Amino acid sequence: MNRARTARTTRSNDRSHDRYRGSVGQRSGASRRSTGYDRRPAARQGEFALPKTITPPLPAVEAFADLALPAPLLAALGHQGVTVPFPIQGATLPNSLAGRDVLGRGRTGSGKTLAFGLALLARTAGQRAEPRQPLALVLVPTRELAQQVTDALTPYARAVRLRLATVVGGMPIGRQAGALRAGAEVVVATPGRLKDLIDRGQCQLDQVAITVLDEADQMADMGFMPQVTALLDQVRPEGQRMLFSATLDRNVDLLVRRYLADPVVHSVDPSAGAVTTMEHHVLHVQEADKHRTTTEIAARDGRVIMFLDTKHAVDRLTQHLLKSGVRAAALHGGKSQPQRTRTLAQFKTGQVTVLVATNVAARGIHVDNLDLVVNVDPPSDHKDYLHRGGRTARAGESGTVVTLVTPGQRRGMNRLMTDAGITPEVTPVRSGEAELSRITGAQAPSGVPVVIPAPAAAPARRAGAPSSRSRQGRPARGRGPGQAARRRTQRPALDAAA
Structure with a gap:
């Protein structure tokens, strides 16, 4: 019609x-x-x-x-x-x-x-x-x-x-x-x-x-x-x-x-590139040092979202961080909706300080006072970069987006930043260095394994919105199990993952 x-x-x-x-x-x-x-x-x-x-x-x-x-x-x-x-x-x-x-x-x-x-x-x-x-x-x-x-x-x-x-x-x-x-x-x-x-x-x-x-x-x-x-x-x-x-x-x-x-x-x-309250950093890291660098960033004081490309990589990094003493939780399309809802609630209340996620968290998630987003895996295109980075510096707040780039990824990252209209600060870093700490707040993890207790039930649906102009963002809520058998074959697979 x-x-x-x-x-x-x-x-x-x-x-x-x-x-x-x-x-x-x-x-x-x-x-x-x-x-x-x-x-x-x-x-x-x-x-x-x-x-x-x-x-x-x-x-x-x-x-x-x-x-x-x-x-x-x-x-x-x-x-x-x-x-x-x-x-x-x-x-x-x-x-x-x-x-x-x-x-x-x-x-x-x-x-x-x-x-x-x-x-x-x-x-x-x-x-x-x-x-x-x-x-x-x-x-x-x-x-x-x-x-x-x-x-x-x-x-x-x-x-x-x-x-x-x-x-x-x-x-x-x-x-x-x-x-x-x-x-x-x-x-x-x-x-x-x-x-x-x-x-x-x-x-x-x-x-x-x-x-x-x-x-x-x-x-x-x-x-x-x-x-x-x-x-x-x-x-x-x-x-x-x-x-x-x-x-x-x-x-x-x-x-x-x-x-x-x-x-x-x-x-x-x-675009996120036009936001004056957002800093963009590309950190050149060596492949052999990337894992340790990621761990030190995760151990910082304050909350951070870390983006990776696959569900398997998200789960693997989350388990490593928990064993290292970092209060981390995974968020991806392989989790049930009650799990996703509870994880987000834990992140928003501070029970979890590191949200390790796939692009499922790149849109539609608002967390107040989130000042750091880390692309552990660089995004595939400039739109993904802008939406991942958009989890910080929301509603006039300040924030930093950091992307870890290995030598083989540098040319592609340069092209992505050009497409996004962003000129980042590029810095070679290694784990344990002061420059890494200056940019991200990285520090050595405690090394004492932690266990994040699962809430007894999903949080109740909120009836209202935040109470100040600078918090016009919204809390997320998810789904429950049971739809997979009813999903029609012609529906895009990402409808379930999103």
């Missing part, structure tokens, strides 16, 4: 936030023609050039009180201590509240959830959903991100008496179907589980008037594009669409052309 619209393009000359606004493409029925794209080479490899200017957007605001938000939402924002919008919120909300489609790019941790969430809730307030017929939909790529979005929006949804339902794989599908039968105005979902519920007759999308795609580039990268387009074809064709992502590359091109009509385009703080 395609909406017959004529899209125009726009671009602002306001460079204060590197903000671009506009619309893309032209559609009529099954025919789609792009007439508004600037086809000049993009600034970074893999990104499409943002569109040209025609239609001016509404001016950005500097306070939530300047927006036409319902009084209960403003009161809830004040109660949460959130009074000053982040740039992407101040830029997009005037337009999204007016019902315009929005294409928003902002680095992870820049406040995208409230940027789309407040508009979605404000425009849905006062309506009541029929059973199995939600009125608004947020699609996200991972279970953790789905729960973070739900947790972030819950206090505001309650303020305007809207019901939220979270629909993700790995949790009991019967319970989710029950929430939809009871009536939920807003559904936050991963594509695979939502499709399952629709196939079972437990949900229909023809009343959805507002649709949000969060982290759309990751959904494309993970192979969800066929499911996403099939779901978008079922929502109301004249409805509002908002697409938010940390990066906008050519994989998102299809979604923009086909589903966004005359969108206002905002690019605010577009």
Whole structure:
């Protein structure tokens, strides 16, 4: 189902936030023609050039009180201590509240959830959903991100008496179907589980008037594009669409052309490389010394996330760190969702100081006061680097991203940094050296083995969001066992791993 619209393009000359606004493409029925794209080479490899200017957007605001938000939402924002919008919120909300489609790019941790969430809730307030017929939909790529979005929006949804339902794989599908039968105005979902519920007759999308795609580039990268387009074809064709992502590359091109009509385009703080509170270090290490160097970094005072490429490598390093006296825990797609949920809870409370993870933790996980991310294995591309690094320096905080690079990896790392638009500080280091300690806080581990006790039960779902403006990030929550036998063969395998 395609909406017959004529899209125009726009671009602002306001460079204060590197903000671009506009619309893309032209559609009529099954025919789609792009007439508004600037086809000049993009600034970074893999990104499409943002569109040209025609239609001016509404001016950005500097306070939530300047927006036409319902009084209960403003009161809830004040109660949460959130009074000053982040740039992407101040830029997009005037337009999204007016019902315009929005294409928003902002680095992870820049406040995208409230940027789309407040508009979605404000425009849905006062309506009541029929059973199995939600009125608004947020699609996200991972279970953790789905729960973070739900947790972030819950206090505001309650303020305007809207019901939220979270629909993700790995949790009991019967319970989710029950929430939809009871009536939920807003559904936050991963594509695979939502499709399952629709196939079972437990949900229909023809009343959805507002649709949000969060982290759309990751959904494309993970192979969800066929499911996403099939779901978008079922929502109301004249409805509002908002697409938010940390990066906008050519994989998102299809979604923009086909589903966004005359969108206002905002690019605010577009990459981790542009964040002045984040330091980037490439540490040249020798292969024989890398393991010891990693161990000393892990033994630092304070929390750290360490990224590796494979589940096996994550488990192996975690066991080594525990034997060395470092309170470490593993997070990857091979863990059950209750295990993942408990591990994240332990990390956030400080019971675990080192989270050893695959890319499953690269998006959708917010931890306050996390000042160091270490790429033990360099990422495969610049987008993975930006999203891994985005776990630190969130919401105005400072942070450091360190990548350990052996001699054979140096050329590839140089190319990756160029694609990411980052000029890192490059330092040769060895374990035990003062320079390694200066950059990372590395120190010798105690050598006394530790055991991390497993919690008796998964933490209860949080009803609210953090209580200060600088903590608009959200806690994660996961899934339970039991979905594997029901997973359809055509669903991307990463839907289970994510």
